[in-house]
Amino acid sequence: MNRIEEDAWITQKAAEEDGAFIAAGHIGFSAMANAAAASTDTLAARVSFSRFVELARLKLRLSKEQFAVKARIPLQELVCIEEDDVFTPTPRTVHYLAQFLKVSHPKLLSLAGLAQTKDAGFNNAALKFAAKSEPIRQLSKEEQEAFDEFVKVLSDR
Amino acid sequence: MSDNPIPIRLYDQLKREPVDALLHTGLTEDQIRTAQSDWEPVRKHAIEQLHDQGASLEALPKHWGWDWTRKISRLGSKVLGFYGIECAGQMQGMMEVAKEGYLAKLPAQMGKPLIYVRYIETAPWNLKLLEPTPHYGGVGSRLILVATELSLEEGYKGRVGLHSLPGRSKGGPEWFYENTCKMEPMEAERDGEGLLYFELTPEKATEFLKGGKS
Amino acid sequence: MAEKRTMTLNLTDDEMASLEALSSRYDMTKTAIIRKALRMYQVIDERLQRGDKLFLEDEIEKKKSELLVL
Numbered sequence: 001m002n003r004i005e006e007d008a009w010i011t012q013k014a015a016e017e018d019g020a021f022i023a024a025g026h027i028g029f030s031a032m033a034n035a036a037a038a039s040t041d042t043l044a045a046r047v048s049f050s051r052f053v054e055l056a057r058l059k060l061r062l063s064k065e066q067f068a069v070k071a072r073i074p075l076q077e078l079v080c081i082e083e084d085d086v087f088t089p090t091p092r093t094v095h096y097l098a099q100f101l102k103v104s105h106p107k108l109l110s111l112a113g114l115a116q117t118k119d120a121g122f123n124n125a126a127l128k129f130a131a132k133s134e135p136i137r138q139l140s141k142e143e144q145e146a147f148d149e150f151v152k153v154l155s156d157r
Numbered sequence: 158m159s160d161n162p163i164p165i166r167l168y169d170q171l172k173r174e175p176v177d178a179l180l181h182t183g184l185t186e187d188q189i190r191t192a193q194s195d196w197e198p199v200r201k202h203a204i205e206q207l208h209d210q211g212a213s214l215e216a217l218p219k220h221w222g223w224d225w226t227r228k229i230s231r232l233g234s235k236v237l238g239f240y241g242i243e244c245a246g247q248m249q250g251m252m253e254v255a256k257e258g259y260l261a262k263l264p265a266q267m268g269k270p271l272i273y274v275r276y277i278e279t280a281p282w283n284l285k286l287l288e289p290t291p292h293y294g295g296v297g298s299r300l301i302l303v304a305t306e307l308s309l310e311e312g313y314k315g316r317v318g319l320h321s322l323p324g325r326s327k328g329g330p331e332w333f334y335e336n337t338c339k340m341e342p343m344e345a346e347r348d349g350e351g352l353l354y355f356e357l358t359p360e361k362a363t364e365f366l367k368g369g370k371s
Numbered sequence: 372m373a374e375k376r377t378m379t380l381n382l383t384d385d386e387m388a389s390l391e392a393l394s395s396r397y398d399m400t401k402t403a404i405i406r407k408a409l410r411m412y413q414v415i416d417e418r419l420q421r422g423d424k425l426f427l428e429d430e431i432e433k434k435k436s437e438l439l440v441l
Contacts, residue, residue, distance in 0.1 A: 006166050007175040009367075013337065014168030014294025019285030020333040022250075022297030024319040025276035027219040027350055083227050235414050257411065269398045270407070312403020 048126040048150075049089075049111040054082045055147045056101050071100040088113050103154035111154075125153040167244050168294040178244035178293075180303065184251065186229050188241060192248035193225045196280055203287035218286065219322050220278060228253055228276070237275070240303050242296055250279040250296035254304055261316050262346050263356050271316035271356070272308040274301075285328060301338045305362050315362025320352040331355075339365050380405070 057067045064082070068075040073093045080087040089097075094112050098105040109115040111126060129150040162179035169176040181188065204221050231237055236257040242250045252274060259273035279296040281287045304317045317340070321330045331353055334340040339361040346354035357365070382390065394401045415425055426435045 003166070010166045010168050010175050010295040010299065013298035014170065016337045017294055017298060017333065018328065019170070019283070019288075019291035019294065020297065020328045020337070021218060021284050021286045021322075021324055021330055022279045022333050023218070023220045023223075023277060023322040023330050024274050024334075024352075025220070025223070025253075025278075025322070026320075026348075027322065027352070083230055235410055235417075257407070257414075266398070268396075312399040312406070314398060 048129050049108075049113070050081055052111065052129070052147070052150065052154075053078070053097065055143060057082075059144070059147060072096050101151075101154075103151060104156065107154050122153060125150060162243070165242070165299065167242065167249065167296060167299065170291050170294050176244065178242055178249070180299075181241040181243060182238075182303075184232065184239040184241050186232065188248065189225050189229055189232075189239075189251070192241065192251060192280075195247055196278075197224070200281040200287065203281055207287075223276075223278060225251060225276075225278075238307065240300060242299055244293055248280060249283060249293050250277070250300050252277040252300045252304065254307065256307070256311055259318055261318065261356060262343055262354065263341060263358060266316060266356075266358060269316060270311075270313050271318050272304050272311065272313060274304055274317065274319035277301075277319070297333060298337055301334075302366065305357065305366060308357075308362070314359040315357060315366070316359060317357040317362070318354065320348050320350075320354050322352065 057064070060067065062070065064078055065075055068078045071078075073096050077089060077093050081089050081093075089112050091109065091114055094109050094114060095105060098108045101108075106115065107122060110122070129146055162181050165178050165180045166175045167178040168174070200223075201221065204217055207217060228239070231253070232239060236255060238254045238256060240252045240254070241248045253276045255273045255275055257270075259271055261267060261269045261271050277297065277300055279300075280293075283291045283293050283296055285291050301317070305315050308315050308317050319334070319340075321334050323329070323331065325331045331342065334355040335342055338355075338357065340355035340357045341361070343354045343356060348354065390401050390404060393399075393404050397404070399407070419425065425438045427438050428435045
């Protein structure tokens with residue numbers, strides 16, 4: 001296909017798109033009848049849970065294997081929590097994680113998507129934490145501070 | 158593994174003309190990590206601004222927390238494909254497709270294999286919703302074109318399927334797939350998250366392809 | 372797209388009949404069916420090499436049986 005035709009096609013498609021929002025894929029919120037109702041709070045919680053577990057592990061300077069052993073959770077489940085797009089952990093794993101990381105079990109359950117909370121303050125904290133935690137492998141000073149602040153919220157029973 | 162990139166064209170909205178870009182047929186871990194670290198802060202900040210300006214939670218884009226680095230473990234899979242469009246040294250859009258395991262649902266092509274788009278996203282600075290003056294146009298269409306051509310290459314006659322993020326009004330994802338990509342929506346095939354399923358037929362694929370090839 | 376090379380394939384009447392039936396059912400060329408089968412074989416082979424097993428599940432009875440692949 002020649003350049004002139006390609007240019008004509010892309011120009012036409014760009015005009016048709018007109019800056020449209022283009023996305024397809026799981027939003028990480030299972031068992032919802034109406035996806036439009038999935039709020040940013042819930043999505044932030046999903047992001048927060050996996051980031052929180054990953055950052056907790058990095059802060060403890062543990063490999064995935066070491067963390068799984070110490071927390072008494074299946075390694076495969078830890079891998080899914082940190083790496084899978086739409087994984088929901090088992091209640092048992094969340095229970096052991098809450099114990100190991102010394103945070104509120106009900107709040108961690110809510111963060112993992114296994115329970116609902118209407119606590120606006122908590123949801124807000126989850127949103128802020130998710131916004132501040134970046135997808136990098138080492139904890140930055142800002143991430144460390146955000147993490148410590150969020151642990152306080154989770155530990156507040 | 159990233160293959161030799163293929164030169165393609167995108168539309169520069171600021172210069173108002175087509176410009177050179179690169180299509181990567183295969184992505185590396187580095188490319189994905191770089192794209193994620195470029196996109197995520199811009200995407201999140203823009204969505205939070207929308208929220209601060211009074212947009213309801215339900216109206217906010219649902220891909221707020223997407224993390225492409227979580228797909229890195231799948232990069233070596235023989236049944237998946239990863240594609241990216243790069244322009245001006247940055248990824249402008251990325252897509253993950255499945256070449257196996259998905260069959261068409263439209264009655265006229267029920268049970269026939271298709272290319273399923275597992276994820277597709279254009280960089281946040283290309284969306285009018287998040288950026289008043291979007292930079293590059295045609296990125297989404299170009300990626301769907303890649304999926305369509307892959308479908309032909311695989312012998313699937315141009316059949317493509319995907320589940321769209323919500324947004325039926327003009328400028329939303331569902332509107333884009335139906336109107337720009339000529340895909341047919343199927344209410345009965347919404348997934349567990351309630352996302353609407355769209356499918357491209359061989360006839361509509363030909364229509365969509367007219368004038369573009371990678 | 373990737374360069375391709377041509378080869379000749381000798382099939383029995385039964386094998387050809389199976390290939391034609393699959394080609395018709397899935398509205399794909401015979402070549403596309405062969406390529407698809409090769410890819411699935413590669414995927415299965417990789418997992419078997421790792422020590423995984425391949426099972427088929429009876430959807431109604433919810434029973435799994437192991438599929439032997441050589």
